[in-house]
Amino acid sequence: METHRRPLDNVVFVLVLILALLFLSPIFIVFMNSFKGRFFISDAPFALPNAQTFVGLDNYTSGILKVGFLPAFGYSLFITVFSVAAIVLFTAMTAWCITRVKSKLSTAIYYLLIFSMIVPFQMVMFTMSKTANILHLDNPVGIIVLYLGFGAGLSVFIYSGFIKSIPHEIEEAATIDGCNPIQTFFLIVFPILRPISITIAILNTMWIWNDYLLPYLTIGSNYKTIPIAVQYLQGGYGSKDMGAMMALLVLAIIPIVIFYLFLQKYIIEGVAAGAVKG
Amino acid sequence: MQKMPAKYYAFFTLPTLIAFLLAFFIPFLLGIYLSFNTFTTVTNARWAGLTNYVRAFAEDHNFLNATIFTAKFAVVSVILINVFAFSLALLLTRKMRGENGFRTVFFMPNLIGGIVLGYIWLLIINGILINFGYDITFSAKFGFWGLVVVTNWQMIGYMMIIYIAGILAIPRELMEAAKIDGANSWQILKGITIPMVMPAITICTFLTVANSFKLFDQNLALTAGAPGRASAMMALDIFTTFYNRNGYEGVGQAKALVFTVIVAIIVLIQLFFSRRRELES
Numbered sequence A: 001m002e003t004h005r006r007p008l009d010n011v012v013f014v015l016v017l018i019l020a021l022l023f024l025s026p027i028f029i030v031f032m033n034s035f036k037g038r039f040f041i042s043d044a045p046f047a048l049p050n051a052q053t054f055v056g057l058d059n060y061t062s063g064i065l066k067v068g069f070l071p072a073f074g075y076s077l078f079i080t081v082f083s084v085a086a087i088v089l090f091t092a093m094t095a096w097c098i099t100r101v102k103s104k105l106s107t108a109i110y111y112l113l114i115f116s117m118i119v120p121f122q123m124v125m126f127t128m129s130k131t132a133n134i135l136h137l138d139n140p141v142g143i144i145v146l147y148l149g150f151g152a153g154l155s156v157f158i159y160s161g162f163i164k165s166i167p168h169e170i171e172e173a174a175t176i177d178g179c180n181p182i183q184t185f186f187l188i189v190f191p192i193l194r195p196i197s198i199t200i201a202i203l204n205t206m207w208i209w210n211d212y213l214l215p216y217l218t219i220g221s222n223y224k225t226i227p228i229a230v231q232y233l234q235g236g237y238g239s240k241d242m243g244a245m246m247a248l249l250v251l252a253i254i255p256i257v258i259f260y261l262f263l264q265k266y267i268i269e270g271v272a273a274g275a276v277k278g
Numbered sequence B: 001m002q003k004m005p006a007k008y009y010a011f012f013t014l015p016t017l018i019a020f021l022l023a024f025f026i027p028f029l030l031g032i033y034l035s036f037n038t039f040t041t042v043t044n045a046r047w048a049g050l051t052n053y054v055r056a057f058a059e060d061h062n063f064l065n066a067t068i069f070t071a072k073f074a075v076v077s078v079i080l081i082n083v084f085a086f087s088l089a090l091l092l093t094r095k096m097r098g099e100n101g102f103r104t105v106f107f108m109p110n111l112i113g114g115i116v117l118g119y120i121w122l123l124i125i126n127g128i129l130i131n132f133g134y135d136i137t138f139s140a141k142f143g144f145w146g147l148v149v150v151t152n153w154q155m156i157g158y159m160m161i162i163y164i165a166g167i168l169a170i171p172r173e174l175m176e177a178a179k180i181d182g183a184n185s186w187q188i189l190k191g192i193t194i195p196m197v198m199p200a201i202t203i204c205t206f207l208t209v210a211n212s213f214k215l216f217d218q219n220l221a222l223t224a225g226a227p228g229r230a231s232a233m234m235a236l237d238i239f240t241t242f243y244n245r246n247g248y249e250g251v252g253q254a255k256a257l258v259f260t261v262i263v264a265i266i267v268l269i270q271l272f273f274s275r276r277r278e279l280e281s
Helices: A008-033 A058-067 A069-100 A104-118 A121-134 A142-164 A169-176 A181-192 A194-210 A213-218 A226-235 A242-277 B006-034 B051-058 B062-091 B099-111 B114-132 B140-168 B172-180 B185-196 B198-214 B217-222 B234-243 B249-280
Strands: none
Touching (some): A008 A242, A008 B062, A058 A069, A069 A142, A069 A181, A069 A194, A069 A226, A069 A242, A104 A142, A104 B249, A121 A142, A121 A213, A121 B234, A121 B249, A142 A194, A142 A213, A142 B006, A169 A181, A181 A194, A181 B006, A194 A242, A194 B099, A194 B114, A213 A226, A226 A242, A242 B114, A242 B140, B006 B249, B062 B198, B062 B234, B062 B249, B099 B140, B114 B140, B114 B217, B185 B198, B217 B234
8 A cells, every 4th residue: 555645646536536527427417307308308408407397207207108118127137137047057067068078079069159259240130030030039038048049159268268277176076976967066166166157147247138139139029128118219200209218218227327336346357357358 | 077978968068059059050050041042031042142242232332331431430449448448547556545436437337238328428419519500410420429439438447447457467566676767657658567468458459349340239329320321330231231121131141241251350360469479478
């Protein structure tokens, strides 16, 4: 720790503070406008609400009703939680198996999964959504399979890197004590993988919660997740309701901010770890 | 463990592999095949050779324009994002009070999804432009700089975190030795900090290039390509080709394959650079 403060620190502090406030201002502006009447937003977004423009929570009620925000929140939550759980469990199993069992098949699986990381979504979006449709995966349960398939590349890659670094003597001891591979994995390996599992869960939560195109193309017409609901309000027919839009943006941000404030230490560490390996 | 009975191997790998085959691998192979066909659904394909590829470039200039727009956007945003992120990282590794709080704030926009980000900034950018009698759809230039602002806001915090990790990993003795030898801040930055964080710079550069090329949600929300298709980036142009024009599915798939090759080349160049660095060190 520094024992004496440098005079420059105060200047830097003020500068960074101003930058931080500027960084937060867009969210504040949207929040402020969510309490203004729909016709007072686009023309003067920087004006505070006043007696004439203030409408209380009207925008929130109309926004929630217009796009069905509550079901959208439910779909987003359901899809994110179960897809992330599936990714964490199944890619950990796969990564451990193909890292520990050295064979041509393991190598082939590994490189095939890695390869999928570099292919942009546009390459497969049309054929994938048709396939999902034919196989009846176009519902909130089926989409979990799609997310597992798409998330497998990055997650197996990160898990494999971690598994290579842990000694396998413990696993061998478990085998000698009579554990079969399934017992060894769930009793010994999976608990050791906990820190990297948190990273994987966070990276995938950020992706799936915010994902627009995959759910839009597969389940979007029947089940609107939050990003689809937001886009639907803007792209929908008729005049745009800016008030409802502002309220929806605020409602879309709130769960993310709560998630972030509770888990920020893990999120920031996870992102740094994930980026360095990716 | 060198061997595992087949039934256990299947137990561990099959759930992931089946999902991977259905969601990615089969659609990927089908996509390559279909880019050489005319089709409207995946079941009525007719062989068309290279027709789709010719149409992708020759019929109109949308795809070519989108490619140029994307490349320009990538150059501008890569430079701006990395300069801002690196500067912030320098400011936030001085053991100043409140550093953790600032990191939290600067990183936060990264958690907000592209669609929501796009609409937040649409309000603000149009709110500024309205004073001059414009809105963002008036010119592709507005869309371009609007997208630059949005991606900067989103990505600076992310890259800053990677740079901070890089800077904190520099051995303190190096800095102290340089100070004792009388080096000023600029010399330390040029002679020690930047060379020592080169791996982070490589990672961030390519992450921003790849993200810039793949940008879609922000583009859709902010301009949706307006005016006309002048501010459509590659991913959005491919999407529009697929879903807004009947009979162009094959052309869309051909564009998608070209797009994939471009992105793959960028990633391979990155791998080449980071491998070479690992060998050097």
